[in-house]
Amino acid sequence: MEFSPFNNVVKLCLQGMSMEEAKQPEEALKIFMQAWSGATNDHECFLAAYYVARQQKTVSDRLIWLEKALSHALKLNDNTVKSALPNLYQKLAKCYGDLGDSQKSAEYAELSTILNEKPSDTGPFYHGTKADLKVGDLLTAGGKSNYQPELTMNHIYFTGLVSGAGLAAALAKGEGRERVYIIEPTGTFENDPNLTDKKFPGNPTRSYRSTAALKIVGEVEDWDRPSLEDLQRFRERRTEGNGEIIN
Template sequence: MENKKDEKILDKGPFYHGTKADLKIGDLLSAGFNSNYRSEVIMNHIYFTALENGAGLAAALAEGHGHDRIYIVEPTGIFENDPNVTDKKFPGNPTRSFRSTEPLKIMGELKDWIRLSDEELQNWKEGIAKLRENPDAEIIN
């Protein structure tokens, strides 16, 4: 795979997407839905990671009433490092976080992963609430 700058992406996966949505193998995840971090923002990209725990965090923070789920996904097109974490917080992409304007194909579901404790989840939710309260906080979309 190549990113948008025609640089080789070194990470070959496997890749994961965390959500509360109930999906099936072969389904496609696409951009164009509300952000889990700023519900008024429609996302131009679909996000994914090569870290199970990163996808687990995304699932725990996702909007909705379903169960936390981690899907094994395959990008259907080009993708790039997620600038929300790699450029702002973790240069070099140690979080192995990516985004694409092209859909992700569901290849399977990961059933067993290390879940956040109630305290860890509460800390993350409080951080997200602070982000929502700050109109100057930017999500790179």
Template sequence: MEFNPNNNVVKRCLQGMGMEEKGKPEEASKLFHQAWDEATNDFEKFLAAHYVARHQKNVSDKLKWLEASLQFALTINSDAVKSAFPSLYLNIAKCNEDLSEPDKAKENYELAASFKDKPSDKGPFYHGTKADLQVGDLLTAGGSSNYKAELKMNHIYFTALVNGAGLAAALAKGNGCERVYIVEPTGSFENDPNVTDKKFPGNPTRSYRSQAPLKIVGEVTDWVRQTPEELHIWREKLANNKGEIIN
């Protein structure tokens, strides 16, 4: 199951988060319940239940929805979902504590810690840019951020979703053609903390970063292009984003 921002359930969750940001929790809760009612597969139900959980009035109901989200997540063999396990088990453990269930809390805290290993994603991996590069070239950290020009990046970023790399290419600085390269990490890598557990649970966009170079091993030309209107919306979001980049 690949994360898709155009998915109707994902859109409902995004709308709900927008209501949260505007200080309208009741409207947010309605949208998250609507997402749950419209969910048709385990991935959609995992996402929707996660958001319904955080608007529950009491701990028991919150725990019920978190456990529902976890059960759907456990049925999905996907790296997009595995990265959510630490936060899911952690939140369940906190509910166990509040309900005076120390043994269950201990078990779930331990499970949360057990899933905090390095990403298990095997790729293939992609990097989107407007730079004209060749097979065998190395992409290295130290370049300027696409989103804050004054910031020199300590990591090089990549994703396992070709459409995500295509979007990154479209948003990249420069006047060159949009290019999506197939890359191989030459060292260890981690979940991108700028997206992991920020809006959606875990790392559903399968976004990663490394301090070691990425080696270009190929190029793809087939991915879903954004319309000019969609790109305008993305650029506006980035321009209005006041959050700090974890570098």
């Protein structure tokens, strides 16, 4: 399943997070439970359980919901969820430590460390832009940020989701046609720290960055454009949530 900010369960989780930020935990829990009730697959169940766990008042209850989240996550061979496992294992280690089970706490802490070393994603990967490029061209770091124009970026960014690259293309500056290119990293890359373990656990948007160039190897001709309404909502959320970019 591709992560989408327009998925109904994801939307409910975002609403619940807004209630958390407004210091209304009871309302947040109601919305997260609504997300849990409306979840229709393991990925949605994982997300909803993760957020329900955040609003539990006792460690034992929090552990129950985190274990539900882990149960659904482990059913998925999915890079979106794999990236969340270090965060989830870390939270489980904390719960078991608080409950006095040092052995299980150490086991989960070790799992978190092992999985947190580098992205396991093997692609394919995509980059969204309005630039007119051709196969063989290289995309390099040093461009201006789409979000803070005064900032020169030290990395070049890409994603494992066509929809994510399409959204980036729609938000990119310029007057050209929105393009989604298939790319290959020419060097090592890392999870985008501006998105990883922020609002959502792990790196659900499969967003990465590299100081090495990205090589254009093709173009996706047929992809779903975000609606004008969804694009406007995304711009509003981006404006509200803009903080310092980790560069």
